[in-house]
Amino acid sequence: MQFIETPTCNISKASGMGKVLQKCKLIVWDECTRGHKKSLEACHRSLQDFCGNIRPFGNTLILLAGDFRQILPVIPRSTPADEINACLKYSYFPRIPMIPMDVPLQFKRLQFPIRLVFAITINKAQGQSLELCSLDLDTGCFSHGQLHVACSRVGKPDNLYICTDNGTTKNIVYPQAL
Template structure:
């Protein structure tokens, strides 16, 4: 889990996704379409993982991905999954991702021991739930997922985009 400070999260994710140069499969997901367009090969998590849009009314949501499908094969071979703006996702989306990854190779370990990078700023948008109360939105918060304790949380302290550009004027605006 990567929590961002302003000015560098997307840059860092793009650098991490460069693992594709070695012909390894890296899946770039985002909680919103706009965030997905900023990532090379990015797709929304709901589209790529076939997640239901109404997470809050399904007791145990799961991605509708079969083992034999193209996406099923891609997920089994995947070395890295990056989920940007995960702070906007419903906590059940993390559970659905976990269940989908367990179903594919037939293992019961949480998150399949895959390398997954969840990135987001929890000071920004909470999950949006139609016709909900504030309590519903807080309860849907990703940090309340039962899988949260399995994640290692890191925090960006330095904007690598600014550091690598070595431009003083860039630092002023980051």
């Protein structure tokens, strides 16, 4: 995708992906909250072009799935205002109904058994389910939603251990993004 005033996807109608997108009736966009608003706008324009239909997304149904309490778009060398402005909720695109779903926090996921102790970053932990989790927050989280992501990786609160120097940490949440 090119970040220009009127973004489009870099996919031609004649390509294999272009032909698949022309036939799609439903597109499920998981973890959409991590995407830049320009990605949604590019998808909209490209599908209009591919399908030859001026209706939103070329009349293709788009299911956006995500949690705004989690990580927003990552923009190198940005400010919190840049991240909030880039999130889907601030797209110029005509308002898409965002329906909060009461979904249990625990999703059954297919995963390979993990027998070794290992360390991963919070960003890499998103989407993982861990039996036991220890968070080293001596340096704190650096972006919106990272503490939520880290704490939600473990199934049982009793199996979550948080280590900090003074017993506290800063949880960064931008209310405008919720």
